[in-house]
Amino acid sequence: MNKNLSPFEREAMLLDLLQQFIEEKFTQGVLLMQLRKKVLGFSQDRYAALAGISRRTLSDIEQDKESVTLSTLNRAFKPLGLKLGLLPRQTHMMRALLTQLTQPGESHDHA
Numbered sequence: 001m002n003k004n005l006s007p008f009e010r011e012a013m014l015l016d017l018l019q020q021f022i023e024e025k026f027t028q029g030v031l032l033m034q035l036r037k038k039v040l041g042f043s044q045d046r047y048a049a050l051a052g053i054s055r056r057t058l059s060d061i062e063q064d065k066e067s068v069t070l071s072t073l074n075r076a077f078k079p080l081g082l083k084l085g086l087l088p089r090q091t092h093m094m095r096a097l098l099t100q101l102t103q104p105g106e107s108h109d110h111a
Contacts, residue, residue, distance in 0.1 A: 003041070010039050014080065022087065022094065028073070029064035035080050036062075050079045 005013065014035060021031040036047045048058040053075055061068050061076050073084050088094045 014039050027064045029062045033062040051076050
C-alpha cells in the first residue's frame with residue numbers, strides 16, 4: 001500500500017479517480033494504472049500477482065487493448081474493491097441514477 005496515505009486519503013483518492021473515469025476524463029486502463037500507482041503504490045508485477053493475472057495481461061488492460069475478457073477485467077479490479085458494471089452514458093442519466101441511489105429510506109428493489 002502507498003504508505004504515505006492514510007486509509008481515508010486512499011479512499012478519497014480512489015473516489016476522485018472513479019469520478020474522473022465516470023466523467024470520461026480517461027479510460028478504464030488509465031483508471032487501473034492510476035489506482036495501482038497512486039492508491040496502492042504497487043508495481044505491475046506486484047499488482048498482477050495480487051490480482052491473479054499475468055503482468056502482460058495487466059499491461060494490456062492498462063493500455064486498453066481490446067482482447068481482455070470481462071472476467072479478466074473483474075479480476076484486475078477486484079483487489080481495489082471494484083467490479084465492472086453497466087452505467088448510463090448520458091451525464092444527466094448518471095446524475096439521476098446516483099441521486100436515486102443516495103436517497104435515504106427509499107427502496108430501489110424492483111420485484
